Every structure is written in C-alpha cells, then in structure tokens.
Amino acid sequence: MTEKTINVDFLIVGAGIAGTTLALELSKLNQSILMIDNNYPLSSSRVAAGLISPMVPRNVRKTWKCDEIFPHVFEYYQAFEKEWNTSFMEVIPSLQIHKNLRQVHNWTIRAGEPGFDKYLNIHAPQLPACMKPLNFDCIEVLQTGRLDVFKFLETAKSHFSNKNIHYIEEAFNYEELKQSNSVWNYKHIQASKVIFAEGLGILENPFFQYLPFNPSGGDIVKVEIQNIPQTHILKKKEWLIPVGNDQWIGGSTYHSNDLSVNPEQKDADWLIQEFESWVGQPVKLLSHVKGIRPTVAERRPYLGQHPNLNNLFVYNGLGSKGSSLASILSKHYAEHLIQQTEIDAELDINQFNYLVSK
Ligand SMILES: Cc1cc2nc3c(=O)[nH]c(=O)nc-3n(C[C@H](O)[C@H](O)[C@H](O)COP(=O)(O)OP(=O)(O)OC[C@H]3O[C@@H](n4cnc5c(N)ncnc54)[C@H](O)[C@@H]3O)c2cc1C
Incomplete structure (x- = not known):
C-alpha cells in the first residue's frame, strides 16, 4: 500500500x-x-554539557554577540520550561579561578571597563576553605548557567x-x-x-x-566531589558544573580533527587530575562520554x-x-x-x- x-x-x-x-x-x-x-x-x-557563559577566558573577552544573547538566552529557554511545565535551564554564577598574576590583572582590568560590570564581579565570594590554598583567588562571572540539552x-x-x-x-x-x-x-x-x-x-x-569544517572531539565526565558547596560553576581552564548530590559535570578536552567517539581512559584520567589539582579533594569518576563538536575554522x-x-x-x-x-x-x-x-x-x-x- x-x-x-x-x-x-x-x-x-x-x-x-x-x-x-x-x-x-x-x-x-x-x-x-x-x-x-x-x-x-x-x-x-x-x-553536550550545555554550559552557557558570556565570557571567553582567552584574552578575557565577551563571547560573539554577547550583548544580544545575554541575558535573553535564559528567558528563551525558561519560556519553554513554563509552557511545558518542566525544568532544563539553570542559571548558576561561575567562579573563574586565576592561574597567575597576569590573569588576576587581565580580569580585574576588564571588570572595570564599560559594559563588563553586568558580567564580572571582582568581589567574588570566598572559595570554599577545603579547596587547596590557591595563590591568586578568583572573579565571579555572572549570567552563566547550564541548559540540560x-x-x-x-x-x-x-x-x-x-x-x-x-x-x-x-x-x-x-x-x-x-x-x-x-x-x-x-x-x-x-x-x-x-x-x-x-x-x-x-x-x-x-x-x-x-x-x-574542523570538527573537534571533546570528553565530558560526571564526577562526585565531597565538601564543595554547589553554589557556583567552578572554572579554571577546565570546568565543573554542579548538578546536585555532590555530583558535577566536568569538561572538557579539545581533540582537533578527531572524529572518534570512543572515550579513552587517559582523557578521563587527565581531566580528573586537573580537577584534583585545584579542588583539593578526591574526584571520583562516575561516567565518561565523548562527542564531536561541529566546529568551523x-x-x-x-x-x-x-x-x-x-x-x-x-x-x-x-x-x-x-x-x-x-x-x-x-x-x-x-x-x-x-x-x-x-x-x-x-x-x-x-x-x-x-x-x-x-
Ligand atoms: C563534548 C562536547 C561538549 C559540548 N559542550 C557544550 C557546552 O557546554 N555548551 C554549548 O553550548 N555547547 C556545547 N557543545 C557544542 C554543542 O553541543 C553543539 O554546538 C550543538 O550540539 C550543535 O547542534 P546541532 O543541532 O547543529 O548538531 P547535532 O547536535 O549534531 O544535531 C544533529 C542531529 O542530526 C541527526 N542526524 C545527523 N545526520 C543525520 C542523517 N543523515 N539522518 C537523520 N538524522 C541525522 C543527529 O542524530 C542529531 O540529532 C559541546 C559539544 C561536545 C561534543
């Protein structure tokens, strides 16, 4: 028929x-x-982890079309949440943890420039005491969050x-x-x-x-970390997004021109090692996936x-x-x-x- x-x-x-x-x-x-x-x-x-952030750490600049996208991006998805009576969008501020004095300088200067005050707060809350003593502290990035894509x-x-x-x-x-x-x-x-x-x-x-196209592979892990308050996304170069019950989604890696979606243990190990170097707590791996971003040159x-x-x-x-x-x-x-x-x-x-x- x-x-x-x-x-x-x-x-x-x-x-x-x-x-x-x-x-x-x-x-x-x-x-x-x-x-x-x-x-x-x-x-x-x-x-995808669904991380949404107005700032690009490299060169401390706003993301492309930032002022058009933010804060409406949250309202955009929240309108669907309301219509469908569910939740998938969470607005969570970030703590951008500095690596060296140059980063402290660059982020602090930027925070004082016109148009950045709505995204950056130099009076960031204290990092949790249990985190390793960090030499250079952090800045709070506002209007960040996660879409559960x-x-x-x-x-x-x-x-x-x-x-x-x-x-x-x-x-x-x-x-x-x-x-x-x-x-x-x-x-x-x-x-x-x-x-x-x-x-x-x-x-x-x-x-x-x-x-x-210039596809780039990326690893996403789910981890458990005790004793870190889940009030902020934590970001150095890699990042951790709180998802409740001491669990975090962590990422990511960039494998240039890599079309493989088979997660490799060495990449999870590398991420865990990076996280442990600044959260100062044991990081337990719960799951690991790999995907490919449709990136263009x-x-x-x-x-x-x-x-x-x-x-x-x-x-x-x-x-x-x-x-x-x-x-x-x-x-x-x-x-x-x-x-x-x-x-x-x-x-x-x-x-x-x-x-x-x-
Ligand atoms: C590891 C990783 C982490 C990421 N983290 C973030 C993040 O934190 N924040 C963020 O904003 N973005 C993130 N991204 C990027 C983001 O996921 C992409 O920008 C976005 O998903 C691209 O969406 P798309 O709809 O264009 O493509 P896709 O998501 O690939 O959607 C294409 C769809 O087409 C289907 N399809 C393909 N070929 C066919 C076919 N021949 N017939 C029928 N169906 C087909 C696929 O199944 C898929 O459903 C991440 C990506 C990866 C891989």
Whole structure:
C-alpha cells in the first residue's frame, strides 16, 4: 500500500539544538514542519554539557554577540520550561579561578571597563576553605548557567505534535531527495523548503559537503566531589558544573580533527587530575562520554541557501556554543525564511560559493 503524501512547508533534517529550535521558531510563524532525525545517541547536542557563559577566558573577552544573547538566552529557554511545565535551564554564577598574576590583572582590568560590570564581579565570594590554598583567588562571572540539552530536546519532541511538527525517526537517505516543479520530494513527503541541520552528519551530505569544517572531539565526565558547596560553576581552564548530590559535570578536552567517539581512559584520567589539582579533594569518576563538536575554522555558524539549488538550506557550524547561539540564530533564521529579512552577512554561506562547482 502506498503511503499518503504529506505536504509541509519545511522538511528539517536533524533534530539537535539547531533543527529543534528552528522548528519551534517556524512553528511560531504558523509553518508546518516535518523533522527527520536518526536519534544518534552520541550526537553533539545529546552529549553536550550545555554550559552557557558570556565570557571567553582567552584574552578575557565577551563571547560573539554577547550583548544580544545575554541575558535573553535564559528567558528563551525558561519560556519553554513554563509552557511545558518542566525544568532544563539553570542559571548558576561561575567562579573563574586565576592561574597567575597576569590573569588576576587581565580580569580585574576588564571588570572595570564599560559594559563588563553586568558580567564580572571582582568581589567574588570566598572559595570554599577545603579547596587547596590557591595563590591568586578568583572573579565571579555572572549570567552563566547550564541548559540540560538532552532534556530540552526530549521534552520538545514530546510536544511537537501540538505545534504542527511531524517527527520521523530514521536516517535520511540523500539519494531519495528530488526536486520537481519547485517542490522537494522525499519518499511520501512534499516540502516547499528543505533545511539540513545534521551537525556533523553534514560530512555525508552531497549538497553541502563543500562547507569547510574542523570538527573537534571533546570528553565530558560526571564526577562526585565531597565538601564543595554547589553554589557556583567552578572554572579554571577546565570546568565543573554542579548538578546536585555532590555530583558535577566536568569538561572538557579539545581533540582537533578527531572524529572518534570512543572515550579513552587517559582523557578521563587527565581531566580528573586537573580537577584534583585545584579542588583539593578526591574526584571520583562516575561516567565518561565523548562527542564531536561541529566546529568551523572561522568560528561562525553556517546559514543560507545552496548557491545552485533553490529552497535547499543549511543550518550548522554552532561549534562549542550551540546552547547560547541557537537562542538568537533560530529566530533570526526563521524570520529570514518567512519574512525575507537579511541573513547576518558573517553567517551567510554565500561567502563560500567559490568552493562549489557549477
Ligand atoms: C563534548 C562536547 C561538549 C559540548 N559542550 C557544550 C557546552 O557546554 N555548551 C554549548 O553550548 N555547547 C556545547 N557543545 C557544542 C554543542 O553541543 C553543539 O554546538 C550543538 O550540539 C550543535 O547542534 P546541532 O543541532 O547543529 O548538531 P547535532 O547536535 O549534531 O544535531 C544533529 C542531529 O542530526 C541527526 N542526524 C545527523 N545526520 C543525520 C542523517 N543523515 N539522518 C537523520 N538524522 C541525522 C543527529 O542524530 C542529531 O540529532 C559541546 C559539544 C561536545 C561534543
């Protein structure tokens, strides 16, 4: 028996943080959507720690689009929490622990500059007494927190049907996507527009393979540490996020151009050793996973239409900041797709057209 044709405005491939938030934004604009996702358990969003922070420690600067993203990023996810009567967003300040006098100087100078006072507090609370005597103390970073990305995605999925979003769990077969009379056909689905948001699945995508990626592997551990109050995220170069019951999520490592998702004991050992060197307490490993970030060389996400194929779009390259970036980019993209507003020039993939053969 042939399946009944489904007609939708948008077919979205990939239900990670990018595809899911875009679907939710398009649904707010009364669009019908069908999502296809292979539910890969080690996808970047399913492994991510979900840390959200306005500051980049290297060079002590604000993250890209910081003043647009913060504090609205928390409100963005909290609105969904309210609608769905659950919780996945926690706002928790951070203690940035200094390594040397230069860091004390750089962070203190920055805290006095205009526009930084809302993010930095030099009168940080005392570090817990049980932590190793630290020579140079710390600064408090405000407007930081954690999105439980896995829970957000699972909850969103369970509400798709109320939002005119169909969901199919399967691997997308690119060979079955065909365009005729300006409509895209995929099996029994007809869509006006197709958006690819498959994270690193893009490496198999024949339409957008030309976009340059520099994937970076990362380890995330769950650990138990006694006697440290769980009031703050603790951050040196690596970080620990409190999740209750003396448990912490810790990370991370950066393995450049590494596509392996097999966690290696040496990487967990290294993280544990780093943490123990500054928390001054035994750190017990509870679990360890590895994932791959869809990082791009220029550290700017990819949005826009294929140069030669009408109504075929990409949404990718969220790198190591998917949780915060998706909160502004998905709305920006949805408005572009429906109301033809301009895409931010830094993000538009048309700058890579020279890489596509005609
Ligand atoms: C170890 C690690 C730690 C991280 N920590 C943080 C953090 O603390 N804070 C933060 O903001 N970000 C963090 N990130 C980065 C963040 O996870 C990414 O920016 C974000 O998840 C990218 O989301 P995405 O939706 O673009 O891709 P993905 O999450 O990869 O989603 C793509 C989806 O498409 C599906 N898919 C792929 N190919 C196909 C196909 N052919 N057919 C059907 N479905 C397909 C996948 O199963 C997946 O569900 C971390 C990432 C890693 C790996």
